[in-house]
Amino acid sequence: MSSDTILLVMDMLNDLVHPEGMGGKTYVPLMQERGVYDATQLAISKARAAGVMVGYVRVGFSPDYAECPSGSPVFSKAAENGVFKLGEWGTEVLEAFAPQPGDPDIIKHRVSPFYATKLEPLLRAQGIRRLVLSGVSTNGVVSAAVREGHDRDYACVLLEDCCAGATAEEHAHALSGLKRYAQVTSAHAFEF
Structure with missing residues (x-):
């Protein structure tokens, strides 16, 4: 690929965005209401048509949860609830957004896609x-x-129509702070 752009599809995991996943009651209704599923499929399709790399970022922990921070307000209950376990259905990307052979798979153990992952070496290379x-x-x-x-x-x-928070207010609040650091647009408006 000769493009200097990558589309990152982040944490679109069964545990979070599948109706039967842990986040089914949290993220799914908002994603359906806002058209996030269709917009994300559109973004992936447009990126592939333009020859742009599509990378997948997934949060996950080994079966013994050795990397899971016990004091984290975000991840401390993962082991107890049996979520984010690598190698299981919950950490697979939602089928509608499925990676293709050769797409980068970036595993993270914290919120950041950069911290202790292969993302930056991949981007630089x-x-x-x-x-x-x-x-x-x-x-x-x-x-x-x-x-x-x-x-x-x-x-x-930032493709805002390809993102969701746990609430509409959470999403809007995050966007208001990110406009200073990123171009905020939509999958429908953005051309790769």
């Missing part, structure tokens, strides 16, 4: 200069990706 971001949650991984991407000198584009 591939000559990526622009990040197009989508995923759940807007105030979690998306916010971290925008802020850290900005500070690593990447141009950041």
Whole structure:
């Protein structure tokens, strides 16, 4: 691929965005209401048609949860609830957004897609200069990706119709803070 852009599809996991996943009651209704599923499929389709790399960021822990921080307000209950366990259905990308062979798979153990992952070495090796971001949650991984991407000198584009928070207010609040660091647009308006 000769593009300097990557579309990152972040934490669109069964545990979070499948109706039968742990987040089914949290994220699914808002995603359905806002058309996030269709918009994300559109973004992936447009990126592939333009020859842009599509990368997948997934939160996950080994079966013994060795990397899971016990004091984290976000992850401390993961082991107790049996979620985010790598190798199981819950940490697979939702089938509608399924990766294709060769798509990068970035596993993270914290909110940030950069912290202790292979993301930055991949971006540097591939000559990526622009990040197009989508995923759940807007105030979690998306916010971290925008802020850290900005500070690593990447141009950041946030596809707001491909993101969701646990509530509409949470999503809107996150967006209001991110407009300073990223171009905020939609999958429908953005051209790769």
